[in-house]
Amino acid sequence: MSAIVVLAGGVGAARFLEGVVQVAPPATVTAIVNTGDDFALHGLMIAPDLDIVTCTLADLIDREQGWGIAGDTTACMDWLGRLGGPTWFKLGDRDLALHIRRTALLRAGYRLSAVADAFRQALGVAVRILPMSDDPAPTHILTDAGELHFEEYLVRRRAQDVVQGVRLHAAGPALPTAEVLAALAEARLVLIAPSNPVVSIGPILALPGVREALRACSAPVIAVSPIVGGAAIKGPAVPLMRAVAMEVSALGIARAYSDILDGIVIDTVDAGLAPAIAALGLRVTVCDTIMRGPAEKAQLARAALALGTAVLEG
Amino acid sequence: MSAIVVLAGGVGAARFLEGVVQVAPPATVTAIVNTGDDFALHGLMIAPDLDIVTCTLADLIDREQGWGIAGDTTACMDWLGRLGGPTWFKLGDRDLALHIRRTALLRAGYRLSAVADAFRQALGVAVRILPMSDDPAPTHILTDAGELHFEEYLVRRRAQDVVQGVRLHAAGPALPTAEVLAALAEARLVLIAPSNPVVSIGPILALPGVREALRACSAPVIAVSPIVGGAAIKGPAVPLMRAVAMEVSALGIARAYSDILDGIVIDTVDAGLAPAIAALGLRVTVCDTIMRGPAEKAQLARAALALGTAVLEG
Numbered sequence: 040m041s042a043i044v045v046l047a048g049g050v051g052a053a054r055f056l057e058g059v060v061q062v063a064p065p066a067t068v069t070a071i072v073n074t075g076d077d078f079a080l081h082g083l084m085i086a087p088d089l090d091i092v093t094c095t096l097a098d099l100i101d102r103e104q105g106w107g108i109a110g111d112t113t114a115c116m117d118w119l120g121r122l123g124g125p126t127w128f129k130l131g132d133r134d135l136a137l138h139i140r141r142t143a144l145l146r147a148g149y150r151l152s153a154v155a156d157a158f159r160q161a162l163g164v165a166v167r168i169l170p171m172s173d174d175p176a177p178t179h180i181l182t183d184a185g186e187l188h189f190e191e192y193l194v195r196r197r198a199q200d201v202v203q204g205v206r207l208h209a210a211g212p213a214l215p216t217a218e219v220l221a222a223l224a225e226a227r228l229v230l231i232a233p234s235n236p237v238v239s240i241g242p243i244l245a246l247p248g249v250r251e252a253l254r255a256c257s258a259p260v261i262a263v264s265p266i267v268g269g270a271a272i273k274g275p276a277v278p279l280m281r282a283v284a285m286e287v288s289a290l291g292i293a294r295a296y297s298d299i300l301d302g303i304v305i306d307t308v309d310a311g312l313a314p315a316i317a318a319l320g321l322r323v324t325v326c327d328t329i330m331r332g333p334a335e336k337a338q339l340a341r342a343a344l345a346l347g348t349a350v351l352e353g
Numbered sequence: 354m355s356a357i358v359v360l361a362g363g364v365g366a367a368r369f370l371e372g373v374v375q376v377a378p379p380a381t382v383t384a385i386v387n388t389g390d391d392f393a394l395h396g397l398m399i400a401p402d403l404d405i406v407t408c409t410l411a412d413l414i415d416r417e418q419g420w421g422i423a424g425d426t427t428a429c430m431d432w433l434g435r436l437g438g439p440t441w442f443k444l445g446d447r448d449l450a451l452h453i454r455r456t457a458l459l460r461a462g463y464r465l466s467a468v469a470d471a472f473r474q475a476l477g478v479a480v481r482i483l484p485m486s487d488d489p490a491p492t493h494i495l496t497d498a499g500e501l502h503f504e505e506y507l508v509r510r511r512a513q514d515v516v517q518g519v520r521l522h523a524a525g526p527a528l529p530t531a532e533v534l535a536a537l538a539e540a541r542l543v544l545i546a547p548s549n550p551v552v553s554i555g556p557i558l559a560l561p562g563v564r565e566a567l568r569a570c571s572a573p574v575i576a577v578s579p580i581v582g583g584a585a586i587k588g589p590a591v592p593l594m595r596a597v598a599m600e601v602s603a604l605g606i607a608r609a610y611s612d613i614l615d616g617i618v619i620d621t622v623d624a625g626l627a628p629a630i631a632a633l634g635l636r637v638t639v640c641d642t643i644m645r646g647p648a649e650k651a652q653l654a655r656a657a658l659a660l661g662t663a664v665l666e667g
Contacts, residue, residue: 082457114426118450122475124457132446136432139453143396143438161436 043068043344044226044258048239049076049088050105050273051265052232053095056166058336059230060096062344065165069222073234074151074170075178075207075242078188080128081119083138084145087190088239089155089170090137097162105273108133127195152216169218171243176213178238179206180279189238198275202282205237207245215246223252228347231262233272233328236295237279244299253299259350260301261343264289267306267328290315297321302346304328304339322350357658358540358572361386362553363402364419364587365579366546367409370480372650373544374410376658379479383536387548388465388484389492389521389556392502394442395433397452398459401504402553403469403484404451411476419587422447441509466530483532485557490527492552493520494593503552512589516596519551521559529560537566542661545576547586547642550609551593558613567613573664574615575657578603581620581642604629611635616660618642618653636664 043063045056047070059068076087087106094100094108101107111131120126130138137158144154150173159168180192182200186209192198223229234240244250253260269288271277277287285291289305293316296303302322305312306329313323324346330336357377359370361384373382390401401420408414408422415421425445434440444452451472458468464487473482494506496514500523506512537543548554558564567574583602585591591601599605603619607630610617616636619626620643627637638660644650 081453082460083453112426112428112446114446115429115450115453118447119454122450122454122472124450124454132426132428133432135449135453136429136436136438139395139397139429139449140433140436140438146396158436 042222042226043228043230044222045070045230045232046234046240046243047072047088047092047232048234049073049091050095052088052234052239053092053100053105054330054336055230055232055263055339056092056096057333058330058338058340059344060166061333061337062340065096068165069167069169069226071169071171071219071222071243072155073239073242074172075176075238076189077175078177078190080130081124082142083135084142085128085130085138085190086141086151086155086170089158089168090134093155093159093162093164093168096159096164096166096168099162107131128190150216152218167222169216169222171215171219171249172213172246173216174213175210176208176242176246177210178242179209180204180238181206181282193275198278202275202278204282205241205279207242213246215249219246220248220252223249223256226256226258228258228344229253229256229260230343230347231260231296231300233263233265235265235271235274235276235279236285236292237276237283240296250299259347260296260299261303261347261350262292262296262300263304263328263339263343264292264306264309266292266309268308272329288312293319293321301350304342304346322346356381356383356536356540357542357544358383358385358536359544359546360548360554360557361402361406361546362548363387363390363405364409366402366548366553367406367414367419368644368650369544369546369577369653370406370410371647372644372652372654373658374480375647375651376654379410380481383481383483383540385483385485385533385536385557386469387553387556388486389490389552390503391489392491392504394444395438396456397449398456399442399444399452399504400455400465400469400484403472403482404448407469407473407476407478407482410473410478410480410482413476421445442504464530466532481536483530483536485529485533485563486527486560487530488527489524490522490556490560491524492556493523494518494552495520495596507589512592516589516592518596519555519593521556527560529557529563533560534562534566537563537570540570540572542572542658543567543570543574544657544661545574545610545614547577547579549579549585549588549590549593550599550606551590551597554610564613573661574610574613575617575661575664576606576610576614577618577642577653577657578606578620578623580606580623582622586643602626607633607635615664618656618660636660
């Protein structure tokens with residue numbers, strides 16, 4: 040059984056995973072998911088990336104938005120607003136069930152890992168879904184308006200503030216779970232999804248032991264660049280990468296991961312960067328990386344898997 | 354300004370209060386509401402009687418059920434069930450906003466009294482709504498199936514178990530709030546709504562100092578019997594009254610409250626009990642007490658107020 044481990048953020052990773060499960064048996068796939076976006080609102084524990092990945096793979100996601108549940112309503116949130124509660128983060132009625140149940144289980148003493156596993160099973164997802172950590176590991180964005188939780192920066196303030204820096208694991212030390220370390224140790228192939236390198240993949244790589252495990256592992260490590268033609272496919276990657284002095288290009292992605300990477304899949308529009316990436320000692324596959332629909336998702340996953348195989352075969 | 358204080362349970366009290374606000378300025382009315390039914394579900398603090406009273410007076414109640422919010426949906430609860438959560442207590446999506454916001458505010462350190470006041474103001478209710486206590490004061494029902502929280506007995510197990518007894522304030526000592534004691538001290542008229550004497554009014558009267566305050570107060574104390582023709586208008590009053598050795602009749606109600614009562618309003622079908630009640634030293638008004646609509650509610654409230662006036666005039 041070839042075990043594929045995918046380091047994952049939110050929307051981009053979820054779509055990529057939909058491709059992976061078309062070209063590999065879903066039960067052999069494990070997603071290690073960023074929890075840096077997790078936060079509490081209305082006293083409820085919200086885990087955006089875990090929910091996006093789980094609900095996308097369950098085919099329950101609102102595909103227009105990329106997050107939230109298809110056909111969801113907002114009766115509860117409308118009333119929360121009426122009662123004076125914050126409404127800047129949209130919570131659908133079905134969506135809220137995830138947050139309510141997660142919060143109840145966490146308060147009852149369950150680990151986030153156990154909750155994530157229960158949810159993916161309840162929603163019929165065969166892919167194993169591992170939160171990167173059971174510890175709180177909030178990502179803070181340092182801006183000219185002060186230090187903000189990532190979701191406050193992104194959603195509440197619509198990514199309008201000038202980004203000066205990023206503070207990962209802002210609540211203090213966070214550890215990867217035993218499941219995460221075991222999955223990395225047992226992986227036959229590690230894929231880094233086309234997610235934000237700073238705030239989606241960054242928090243996973245910053246956990247003690249994770250970068251070391253990826254450096255040491257015998258499995259090929261293949262990334263898919265989330266930067267196409269110098270721009271992010273989705274989200275605020277550009278200001279965040281700039282704030283941490285990453286070059287905003289597929290080459291910048293390759294450099295950011297170069298100590299752990301064997302190969303990278305970049306978009307055809309970035310073909311000109313292939314020699315510079317190869318010069319870092321990395322294999323490069325150039326193909327269309329824009330995931331318009333199921334066929335493109337499968338094709339991108341197939342390219343990443345093939346690159347992994349090529350690395351193994353030397 | 355004549356201040357009217359109404360001791361209140363859930364549905365019956367809420368309907369009676371709708372009558373009171375037709376015959377007295379709402380801002381002069383204070384409801385002291387039972388919190389013995391309050392419990393936690395999905396980690397959320399649910400306060401059935403407070404919500405019923407508040408939403409009824411806000412004209413937002415589901416009038417078919419007598420509880421819940423009119424036109425509410427259950428998208429969240431359907432998903433809570435899908436995720437393995439308990440579904441025996443129906444929670445509408447709008448309804449949930451009350452529980453989520455209340456729980457968040459309580460966890461943030463607000464008193465239940467402050468939350469109840471914020472909610473009634475947000476929903477445009479002029480009547481002051483006071484929880485009987487800020488302390489947890491759950492009512493337990495002792496049954497042949499064990500000791501159950503009242504809502505478990507009533508809703509989860511549909512009041513099917515044999516009742517052997519009742520344990521009020523089962524979490525330990527609970528105190529009335531300062532606002533409750535002040536309202537009783539300043540009252541010009543105290544009304545006991547037609548609520549269950551054991552599990553709705555009982556928990557209020559069992560708070561240290563409340564019964565004493567009612568005995569000592571100069572304001573007339575007038576009850577409206579919730580028992581008509583030997584049966585409860587609504588809910589499981591019969592087995593609960595029997596379990597605590599109360600006679601299930603308007604006379605039983607009068608006896609249960611006789612130490613604090615000046616008068617009682619009973620239904621025309623119970624007119625034959627009037628002499629026995631009068632023999633207890635109480636004034637009696639006999640009238641139609643079934644609150645079919647707004648007119649009957651107002652008429653019943655008017656009868657209670659008139660009886661209070663009659664007591665004052667000797």
